[in-house]
Amino acid sequence: MKATGIVVEYNPLHNGHVYHAQQAKAATNADLIIAVMSGNFLQRGEPAFVDKWARTRMALASGVDIVFELPYRFATAHAPVFAHGAIRLLDAAGCTAYCFGSEDGNVEPFQNTLNLLDKTSDEYNQEVKNAMQDGLSYPMALNRAYDAVSSGSEKSGRHVDLSKPNNILGFHYMQAANAISSSMIPTTIKRLGAGYHEETLDVNRVASATGIRKSFFSTEKLDEIINFIPETTKVILTEWQRERINFGNWESFYPFLRFCILRDGPVRLATIADLSEGIENLIYRAAQTNDTFQSFMESTKSKRYTWTRIQRMLTHILTGFTTEMRSGMDEPAYLRLLGMTDKGRSYLSSIKKDLPLPLISKVASFSDPSLDMDIRASDSYALAIGKGSKNAKIGLDYTLSPIMNNYFSGNSLK
Template sequence: MKAAGVVVEYNPLHNGHIHHLKETRRITGADAVIAVMSGNFLQRGEPAFIDKWSRAELALLSGADIVLELPYRFAVAQASEFAEGAISILAAARCSMFCFGSEDGRIEPFRNALALLEAEETGYEAEVRRLVKTGISYPSALSRAYRSIADTAADGSPLADLTKPNNILGFHYMKAARSIDPGMTAFTIGRTGTGYHDLGADPDSGIMSATAVRQAVRTAGITGEVLRAVPVCTARAMDRFREEHGGFGGWDRFWPILRPLIIRDGAMRLRDVAEMTEGLEHRILRAALDAASFTEFMEAVKTKRYTWTRIQRILTHVLCGMDKDEFSRLRHPRYLRLLGMTPTGRTYLNQYKEDFWLPLVSRAASSDDLMLQADIRASDLYAVGTGGRPGKDFRTPPVMTD
């Protein structure tokens, strides 16, 4: 059996994601599609809209055959580390291919961009360092340095636009694959409908971004517009989660938990939080003392240098107790955490799991493994923040669909 991998968050799953899953199977010719999915906290430093078990089931109902959890250490990290963790898991699960959605929609511009930056690595990194010193954010420095090098490329080869969010992730997937498993074949499909952050529905396809779906549901509930943009299973999962938890995951619900943690820790302890930059801890503490809401807090903390996303990731680490020492020690995935499978997925696991590079974990158990402990801690805190019951990782078996 041939397996193709996808890296996903499904926050929540919508019709554009179903298109990606269908096209992945079609263009790769895969017998099984393996999804590596973030858990209850996401790459942009946000609590998931609905929990990881619900999202895993949606993935299985929509075209994935196996769902593996991306450990917290990589799920809440900058793009390069997010990609390295995800591709490592796909490689360990013996995926020979992976497919990502992108704004470019063709693989050649990504290959060209990767070759260019490898050839110009020294100059590129020097330019990034120079730009960061001017006070701009690290992602902005990366984009500007890339544009500077791309503008001087003489051969006219098409290059991926690395200012676009999905292109950026796709580039990092390909870069990670080159070092982790050069034999993996990369595919990409063009995103359909609206852009990553657009808040309306595409008038032709009816597709909405996940951001737009979340905002629409929070504002007006599951409206007709939302029902046109998501499959029935997603609508039902959102309705069920709202009924059981009194709402959805989001920072407004976690702010009453986060704020006292910031104040309790103080600047000295905050300094040791993963991804914290020297001096930012004082800004975060001052804002926590004064702000009445999460939005007010974020507006007080963010600057041109410290983006909203980066600050949210740091706050997630504060909430989940991830410090710099633990973050630096957990450099590579240590297991494959199974969240769910279809009959096809079960067949694949039975046939190949003995050849996996990492052990398969189907249910959490008491463990001294720091990476697994971080995953369980994050899930328990998510449960507390959304009015649920901690310990679900110990009680819940993998989701199985017919």
């Protein structure tokens, strides 16, 4: 069977995601779709709207045949590391192609950009560094660096706009695939409707996950978002709200985060991954004086430290992820199976003996520092989502088996 890979967060899964899975399968003439999905904390340093088990169920109900977890170390990293981990896993899973959504919708400009940057990599990397030191965001730094290295070079065709978030991820997916000499064929589908960060909903368009979450949190009523999500997603979110009550966001997680910051103090905070240059002191002072996450962020965000960069730091503080822990996690060490359809199970059975990484369906049967961190992050999320009460479902990594086809029975979130 021929598999195509996609990289997802599904936060939550909406109509645009269903379109992406369908088009990825059609464009590559694939028999099945394999998704590498972030766990309970995401690439922009945010807690997931619902946990990885609920989002796996959404995926299996919406065109995905196998879901593997992207380990915490990669899922919460900036774009190059995020892409590296995801592409490594898709390649290890035997995908013949991978497909990403982009604002461009054409692979050729991505390849043109990669070809040029391959010839000017040292200059390009220095330009990115200079731009970020000047206070530009990462997307704008990429674009400025590309303009700098391309101005004196002959361009071979159109290049991709690296100020767009999905284009940036697509660029890094292709860069990561080239770096490991992957045989996977890259394909891209033009993103429909609202932009990646667009916060408003329009009944005539496919909404962004950001807009869907913002609309929900303004009322905490699922009726506000039902036009933008599949019926299966609605059922799963309704079940979650009934059983868990709370949905993941930083405002509700802030009391737990604040406790961790004040307990640890600047000395211990300085050991946390991504904290540097004395920002631990700023974070500690902000936690002392701010009662809400919004005010905390407003007092720490600056031209030097973007909102997303700070959120990644805070995620690591909450989960206790240190620089020392991260040092041994440069490469994915396993394929953690979260769920599969019957077709996905047949595919895995046919290639299992040839997989270059261990296939993990039961965490108790495998030991690895990165897997330990995944479990730790899951429990940190569960504690915060349950507000420390009986709704805090600790230990699900040990008690839940990979989800099979039974989207709405036998996989209760109880």
